[in-house]
Amino acid sequence: MTHEVISGSVQVEEAVATYLREVADNLPGLSRNRVRIVTELRSGLLDAIEAHQRSGDPDPSEAAAVLTDFGEPRQVALAFGPELATMQARGTALILMASGPLIGLLWLGAALSSHIGAHLAPPLDWSWLATRAHLARPTFALVATAVVFAAIFTVASAAIFTFVSTGRVNRWISVPPRLSAAGAVVACLGAAAADLSILTVLGFQLWTDPTRLSPLPVAMAAVASAARFTLARRAAGSCLKVRATLA
């Protein structure tokens, strides 16, 4: 595409805006990252055009040449793809690493406040060990607890890998952005699985013996897990989309 700059600052601004819109339309990832990049490119373009005009080259076609010189909008956007994918993966990993312990503490608080000194609430309810007669409950509790801990391990290791691989380690080794994005997807899916498992355990507990639960702490933990489940699923989809734009 050619960028026709006719004359005067309004036309130049319009041509720049059209160019940047094309870049923005092709930039993958989160909108806040895209806005930051477009703001930077805008100042770079206007600086370049002004420098041409100051050097006594008021020919409008020269301003258009600056846009052409900048590169095809689609190509410029593609060049940002790996960086945007890496930034998104890193941000996602950071949020998961921060929210994980917080949600863990909420569940621990819910467990302790429900049955301090007696039977712990999910996922720490091991009372089934003493009541072997109720086979359905122990099997369910065992499987659910195993799933929760496996998911927590997956989230932690994938999030740490993603965070490390998108940081300063790149001074020495270049980690492919697709790999980091995949790490973020795994971490998100692990978080969603952990939340879903623990909410299922809670549902089972509510169904079988709701009186053992302390309502407020359990409700707070459940809301936090439900919110993270929704956000983690969305983040996984978003990271997958960005990853798909990389060659």
Add this chain to the structure above:
Amino acid sequence: MNSETLKGHLGGMLLAILERGPRHGYSIIESLRASSGGQFDLPTGTVYPALHRLERAGLIHAHWDENGGRKRRVYELTAAGQRALSTERESWRDFSAAVTTLLTPGLQTATS
């Protein structure tokens, strides 16, 4: 010069330009052009992703600066960037010396 050839060395060249002091995107691109006598003709838009990559690696630091109603990102070299530049210079010296020896007629036999 071919832009693909340049891309492998872009990081080092950007660090070298920022060694002269903090600069914003357009100023860096202009310095790159001027320092190479117009030889390095990369599509301008590809320089910005390279700057972001160096920033993430902690080799340069960026901050927003507003002047005349225009927001610009100003980049400067970090201590780690200075060390990386020294390493880059050393390896480039070794590499270019080896290539010069190989490509210069007569030089290879003279040194062996």
